[in-house]
Amino acid sequence: MDHAGSNGAKTAVLALACAGLAAGLALHLGGRPDLAALAWTAGVVPALVALAVEIVRSLGRGEVGLDIVAALSMSAALIFGETLAAAVVAVMYAGGTFLESFAEGRARREMHDLLSRVPRTAARHRNGGLEDVPLDRIAPGDRLLIRQGDVVPVDGTVAAGAAFLDTSALTGESLPVRLDAGAEAMSGATNAGEAFDLTATRRAADSTYAGIVRLVEQAQRSKAPMSRLADRWSLGFLAVTVAIAAAAWWVSGDPIRAVAVLVVATPCPLILAVPVALVAGLSRSAQFGVLIKGAGPLETMARIRTLILDKTGTLTDGRPQIVSVDSTGDLPGDEVMRLAASLDQASKHPVAQALVAGARARGLALGIPSGVAEVPGEGVAGIVDGHAILVGSEGFVRGRVGSPAGEHPALAAGSLLVAVAVDGRLAGRIVMADALREGVGATLGHLRGLGVGRILMATGDRAEVAEHITRGLGLDGVRSGLTPDRKVLLVLTERKNGPVMMVGDGVNDAPALAAADVGVAMGARGAAASAEAADVVLLVDRIDRLAPGIAVARAARRIALESVVAGIGLSVLGMIAAALGYLSPVQGALLQEAIDVAVILNALRALRIVPHFPPG
Secondary structure, three states, rough: HHHHHHHHHHHHHHHHHHHHHHHHHHHHOOHOOOOOOOHHHHHHHHHHHHHHHHHHHHHOOOOOOHHHHHHHHHHHHHHHHOHHHHHHHHHHHHHHHHHEEEEEEHHOOHHHHHHHHHOOOEEEEEOOEEEEEHHOOOOOOOOEEEOOEOOOOOOOOOOOOOEEEHHHHHHOOOOEEEEOOOOOOEOOEEEOOEEEEEEEOOOOHHHHHHHHHHHHHHHHOOOOOOHHHHHHHHHHHHHHHHHHHHHHHHHHHHHHHHHHHHHHHHHHHHHHHHHHHHHHHHHHOOOOEEEEOOHHHHHHHHHOOEEEEEEHEEEEEEEEOOEEEEEEOOOOHHHHHHHHHHHHHOOOOOHHHHHHHHHHHHOOOOOOOEEEEEEEOEEEEEEEOOOEEEEEEEEHHHHHHHHOOOOOOOOOEEEEEEEEEEOOOOEEEEEEOOOOOHHHHHHHHEEEEEOOOOEEEEOOOOOOHHHHHHOOOOOEOOOOOOOHHHHHHHHHHHHHHHEEEEEEOHHHHHHHHOOOOEEEEEEOOOHHHHHOOOOEEEEEHHHHHHHHHHHHHHHHHHHHHHHOOOOOHHHHHHHHHHHHOOOOHHHHHHHHHHHHHHHHHHHHHHHHOOOOOOOO
């Protein structure tokens, strides 16, 4: 049954239960208790049927839920003549499930708003005019007109002038962002300024916003480990409920006390609170530019104890600047750069993209690469203008062309070296530098304040570069020279200290992201493979969004636990009172509904979480 159909059925059951209760009360006040009992019974039957269907479905999935308690309480009340209590339970149970659906719908509203903003068409320049085309017909290189108020339909670059984009729906930024000509514009942002032209760089299906939509849809279908744990706890709660009810009947000899106990236990806050609080947490984290793929990753994110950070594109900006080009053969430096950048057009690695951008900034005409083969994190091989080209680390190139002649240029700490070989011989080396992101130190301090005990950096770079970049950050360890499989091994090794989070942005990080308890991808510019493998995507290219994401996850989990403990505690106290004869079945039903409403309203507090960072 789809979501709309399920809500319709719940509404119908609630309406019938309310009608039966109201009609019975009217008949009872009119002096017809016999007809009142029939009306109350008629209102209970639809709820019992709906419960029976749900119980069969749950058992078919191998789950034992507290729907059984609700069915027992209504059935027992009817059997022992407590038809009014049964009618109240039916109304309260139907009302509780309806309220749960309403609360979850309220919690998902921000995600629904995200989905509803997907544009359907775009205005494309063609033959001196404009044409409206469906998004699936937009190809990389197309020039699009983005009018004021339009949602950017695909990833691209600002073709000319400047653009002012409102990214609040994606990243939580309250002010429009200015993008100059050549800057990357993320799909899903809204044009808050004058109309501008955008040059598409990806198809709509491959763009950032389409990926976000897919991740949101996946998140909405998820179920958290905490929710699954609640399902298991429900079996124990069911046993306790039946035991208290049986003891009350056996000791007092009054079956009505057993009915009252069952009524107080219907339904259980354990089932209501957890999904509402966690879904609300998903919505709230998205407002800070942190897209968590599901309730499961959010619940795990709240318990993270070890954080492993990639360097390039994560701790550093990931857009190295070209410092110098050292030619070691007959080719001039510009030609070495042109050939290297031509081949690197086929790579999504941040260093490769920076090299391409640097070559274009120098006005070099890039060729079309073919026969490309990439070793993630190492380098790229292929054909450009009939020449066999290798671009990558010194070790990558040396392993294929032998020991290159000539000394490599002196490197300042924090710089990196890109070797280039043409037709089997070293042609030159390109020196690049990548700076540490602003505010990294403060972010790491916030994370420690949130309970992250160990913070490590894992990189494929040389040890001296890694040590220089991380100097003064107070990391617990720096692991350099790592291949993708060794990053995975590091993640698995660190699990002995508790749940591990891995943050990265490149193709070479994807295996480690998948191996971690929670993988986080820098989604604004990161490779599609890393975003696909990750559990969390940072929608804005800033590592400082990680701290609010973890703070929201911890707060949402705490709210869920508070609701469960308070709700279960009150339910148990109510059952004891009913067993001792202090609550009638009708009073017990009213008490339990009050508990359920309080639990759900408390869970919805997760929609208003404001991240606070204890001193790290």
